Amino acid sequence: MAFHTRSNSFPSRPHPIVQEVDEHLCRLRSSEAASTSSSSICHKLSGLQDLHDCVDKLLQLPLTQQALAKEQNEKWTNELLDGSLRLLDGCSSAKDAILQTKECVQDLQSIIRRTRGGESGALTSEVRKYLTSRKMVKKTIQKAMKNLKGIENRSTFSSPNQDNESIAIVNKLREVEAVTLAVYESLLSFISGPKSQPSSWSLVSNMMHSKKVACEEETEANEFAQVDAALNSLTGHKTSKSQNKSVENAQNQLEKLESCIQDQEEGVECLFRQLIKTRVSLLNILNH
Template sequence: MAYHTRSDSFPSRPHPIIQEADEHLSRLRSSESTSASSSTIRHKLSGLQDLHDCVDRLLQLPLNQQALAQEKNQKCYNELLDGSLRLLDVCSTAKDALLQTKEYMQNLQSIIRRRRGEESEVLKSEVKKYLASRKIVKKAIHKAMGNLKGMKNSVLNKDQETIAIVSKLRDVEAVTLTIFDSVLSFISRPKSRPSSWSLVSKMVLSKRIACDEEANVNEFDEVDAALKSLKSADNAQNQPSKLESCIQDQEEGLESLFRQLIKTRVSLLNILNH
């Protein structure tokens, strides 16, 4: 995405922070086409945090603060504030989806660890609760992903002739929304996927084949498939542990990013108050 910018906003020789932000943007854009896996999602979230750290430092530059504070740029400034709030909302949606999944998974694991024969009905009940919670999570995520399309279109359709700092922040917002879309898609898993039987079959393949396909593993999908075909507690013992580790990684990444997004929003608000 390219915007026409005026030369009076950024110096002719880019500031090192601007160059750093451009490098992060380039890496994140190039990662958009990579297959979604737990490791790639983790790296994308880490990259987003680094990018938004650069954004916060860009907002501390006096030249950019002066440009945004000008009365004629008030409309653009308000749009940036709205954009920062949108990013926080989407990040919160992803965090809530992970939290709900984790809570039901922990209840299920507690039953699995005990896995006494007389508790088989309890296990089945917890499995049903977990799968029901997944449906609720997926419904909320699909709604959020629908809203994301409108958000991204809104960013892309803004007036192209604007000051450079606004153009740069719009680029950041667009890339961030795209990455969030990837994260939400990974958590919910699109409906167009292999059959449950083929997914369960993958889980019992040899270690060599499993390692070859590790890059494309979706832990959420594996657990859903395993639990839907559940025969006993023993069959469900390993996959939830893998999912819990995956959720932990993504929770930490989203929480760190959420804090960084708040910090950036505070910086924008401070410019208004000055």
């Protein structure tokens, strides 16, 4: 999602909170160019939390409340409310995708521990259940991504009948929405995994090889895609020896994914609470 620099600015010297919002926006825009990894996604989520915390402080300023509470600005305040609802919906989509994957990972880890060295029928069944669940998650993500991209890029708010304060505030909050939606796209794309992948065994072989150089260079891996590949490989092995090796590899990848999910789940949950707080602030201004 492309970002556009706004020409409007707050009159006279910007309030420190406005400057802080700008700094967070700048950092998040810069992070879009970074490689997409679990650590970078968590960093972006943390940045969004800080940004929306500043936005809530901005909404508490008398200048902001007076500007948005004006009767002639009701249309734009309602539009911002609609935007806050879109942000909550997008965050909910990410929460659901993470939670569904987390539950399947835990079930799979449990069955691996119970069947280790024993009957593999139950394990194969659970693996297929996980892979089926992943397909459902990916379809849901594709729909959510389509909804995000379907949001039209609105032009900068400008009206000869509005004061500079109102114009600047509305445009600033629109920038926040645009940056937040862009981070959502990064998160959902990461959970979904690469659109096109090499064969499962090729991916697993590459992952095993990467362990040799892990101490020299940090691997920017997608834990979701690695587990998908490891499990696809596991279902394709017939001999007990090759399957045991695949089970061990799958278990290692599941542990990494579990840690990744934990970090992302915490980040998304904190962001969701902050978004609710911001929406309540907007509602209070409108109903004042």
